[in-house]
Amino acid sequence: MTIENMPMSRALNAGLRRAMEDDPRVLLMGEDIGRLGGVFRITEHLQRDFGERRVLDTPLAESGIVGTAIGLAMAGFRPVCEIQFDGFVFPAFDQITSQLAKLTNRHEGALSMPVVIRIPYGGHIGAVEHHQESPEAYFTHTPGLRVVSPSTPNDAYWMIQEAIRSNDPVIFLEPKSRYWQKGEVDLAASALPVHASRVVRRGTDITLAGHGAMVTTLLQAAALAEAEGTSCEVIDVRSLSPVDYGPILESVRSTGRLVYAQEAPGFTSLGSEIAATVMERAFYSLEAPVLRVSGFDTPFPPAKLEGVYLPDADRILEAVDRSLAY
Numbered sequence: 001m002t003i004e005n006m007p008m009s010r011a012l013n014a015g016l017r018r019a020m021e022d023d024p025r026v027l028l029m030g031e032d033i034g035r036l037g038g039v040f041r042i043t044e045h046l047q048r049d050f051g052e053r054r055v056l057d058t059p060l061a062e063s064g065i066v067g068t069a070i071g072l073a074m075a076g077f078r079p080v081c082e083i084q085f086d087g088f089v090f091p092a093f094d095q096i097t098s099q100l101a102k103l104t105n106r107h108e109g110a111l112s113m114p115v116v117i118r119i120p121y122g123g124h125i126g127a128v129e130h131h132q133e134s135p136e137a138y139f140t141h142t143p144g145l146r147v148v149s150p151s152t153p154n155d156a157y158w159m160i161q162e163a164i165r166s167n168d169p170v171i172f173l174e175p176k177s178r179y180w181q182k183g184e185v186d187l188a189a190s191a192l193p194v195h196a197s198r199v200v201r202r203g204t205d206i207t208l209a210g211h212g213a214m215v216t217t218l219l220q221a222a223a224l225a226e227a228e229g230t231s232c233e234v235i236d237v238r239s240l241s242p243v244d245y246g247p248i249l250e251s252v253r254s255t256g257r258l259v260y261a262q263e264a265p266g267f268t269s270l271g272s273e274i275a276a277t278v279m280e281r282a283f284y285s286l287e288a289p290v291l292r293v294s295g296f297d298t299p300f301p302p303a304k305l306e307g308v309y310l311p312d313a314d315r316i317l318e319a320v321d322r323s324l325a326y
Helices: 008-022 046-050 062-074 090-100 136-140 153-165 214-227 246-255 270-281 303-309 313-324
Strands: 003-007 026-030 055-057 078-082 116-121 146-148 170-175 182-186 198-201 206-210 232-236 239-241 258-265 291-295
Touching: 003 008, 008 026, 008 046, 008 153, 008 170, 008 182, 026 062, 046 055, 062 078, 062 090, 090 136, 116 153, 136 146, 136 170, 136 239, 136 270, 146 153, 153 170, 153 182, 198 214, 198 246, 206 214, 206 246, 206 313, 214 232, 214 258, 214 313, 232 246, 246 258, 246 270, 258 270, 258 313, 270 291, 291 313
Parallel strands: 026 055, 026 078, 078 116, 116 170, 146 170, 206 232, 206 258, 258 291
Antiparallel strands: 003 182, 146 239, 198 232
């Protein structure tokens, strides 16, 4: 049987396992990923099955983890780093943006940097400060990095393998609030390339787009809108850098409207970039301005306020109504 139903956490574990089976150069590195299996148990049993030389428990030093991974990549390995929580990536930010992202260009393409940095990101888990960030804009703004985010278990299983096979550094953003959400995983074949956007629901009146955990929220909003007679097309962007604009533009040229939703703050964000690009490339198809629904331009609040901060179906539907009112 090639199709199994599993949560995203298990799909990621299976994808990492398959990548390690396929290529002995693949190494996993991170804090508590070995014996413990990681905070979210994404790497559970992998050290037991592949040994301590391929699944390494590291010191609590994110800059050291990424710096070591850079050296391993130079030596011919394909390291996969786990950052325990999104807010802990910033101690490694200099290594990622000043070194990892630039080394291939600095060597005029002669040196590959096949490093994957896995980052559980986003809210909805009721965590404390530094544990519910959405830092994707920092990395999409950095030339030399590829940035992707799965929204389903099937995408998680295949995209982590494709990220590991990439000769470029990949920031792999895992929506941690969806770790326990189950879905079908086709173990035989990938449906799409890693850098492709995907239409996940067909509609005719308005296009809703987003990435990561927000895709599920968009589908919830689309179902509620349908009950009120509005047909929403939903697009999962999947690849944040580079962005596959083809399906987005095709949809907008058909519906004439676009709402982009994200957990991250709205100012200078992925939603800002997509809104600007759609306005440039599909201006004469638009019946209304592109609207954005996002987290607020404030630090992520205490857990009891995250329901106010994070976009939900109601905020998305309010933007749908505003768009349709033009």
